Amino acid sequence: MSTQTLRVGDVDLADWRWMLEALYARFETGDxxxxxxxxxxxxxxxxxxxxxPDVDLRYGHVQITSTSHDVGGVTDRDIELCRRISVVAEESGFAPRPDKLQALEVGLDTLDPDAIRPFWAAVLALGDADSDALVDPAGELPGLWFQDTTSTDPARMRFHFDITVPPDEAQKRVAAALKAGGRLVDTSHEPSWTILEDAEGNKVCVCSALGRDD
Structure with a gap:
């Protein structure tokens, strides 16, 4: 089966959503x-x-993530696996819930990523200290990536969250955050990401695969 990396637009799976170089699905199983x-x-x-795939079994649902680690993205192998899983879910009466999918990353602004990356890799036991982004091999902690900055302002917020959701859920999430007292900071990168902040100026990016992983 092909190992060629696919693009977001190449994937047409109703139950699945492309997020962070992988396909995600959640099925409600009841018990x-x-x-x-x-x-x-x-x-x-x-x-x-x-x-x-990676599988997360909970009391009322199962969440599944599929990617081809050898090529760093989604391939035909993932498509075939996901299609087969969806058939089983449908036959079992398990409803897909793409609206419940999300994946969290943490971004850290830094003047020198190479100087601090080994520390964070060691203290959090995250992946390879030589990689641009640090990933928990067990998939239990959010990934940590490093954003270059030239600011030395001590009041500047260094950490921020990136919450990735399916494209059809991104604007709903933004609207909910604004209704809850948030403020828009930057919409110039939509639909890839929208920057929001809370009432005290703490920032978060609501992200989707559109334009970002394409």
């Missing part, structure tokens, strides 16, 4: 036992295809 049985079937399919 833990039903979810566990679903995961067992996912494992069988993954072994058959020799392509294995």
């Amino acid at each position: 833990f036992s039903a979810g566990a049985a679903f995961v067992a079937e996912v494992a069988r399919i993954a072994d058959e295809l020799n392509h294995h």
Whole structure:
């Protein structure tokens, strides 16, 4: 099966959303036992295809992430796996909930990424200290990436959150944040990301794959 990296527009899977170089889906299973049985079937399919996703089993739902780590993106292997999983979910009566999907990253503004990256890799036990972004191999902590800055203002906020959601949910999330007292800071990069801040000036980017991973 092909290992060529695909683009966002190449993927047409109703249950799945492209976020952070991977395909994500969430299925409502109702209870833990039903979810566990679903995961067992996912494992069988993954072994058959020799392509294995990350699976998060909770009491009422299962969330699945699929990517081809050897090429750093989504390939035909992921498409086939995701299609097979969706068939099982539909046959089992498990509703997809793409509106519930989200992935969190943390950005750190820095004058010298190379000087501080090893510290954060060590203290958080995140991935390879030589990589631009640090990722938890177990997938339990959000990734940490480093944003170059020339500002030495001690009052400047150094950390900010990047929350990535499906493109069809991004503006809903922005609207909810504004209704909750947030303020728009920058919309010039939409639909890739919108910068918001709370009443005290703490910033967050609401991101989607459109334009960002394309």
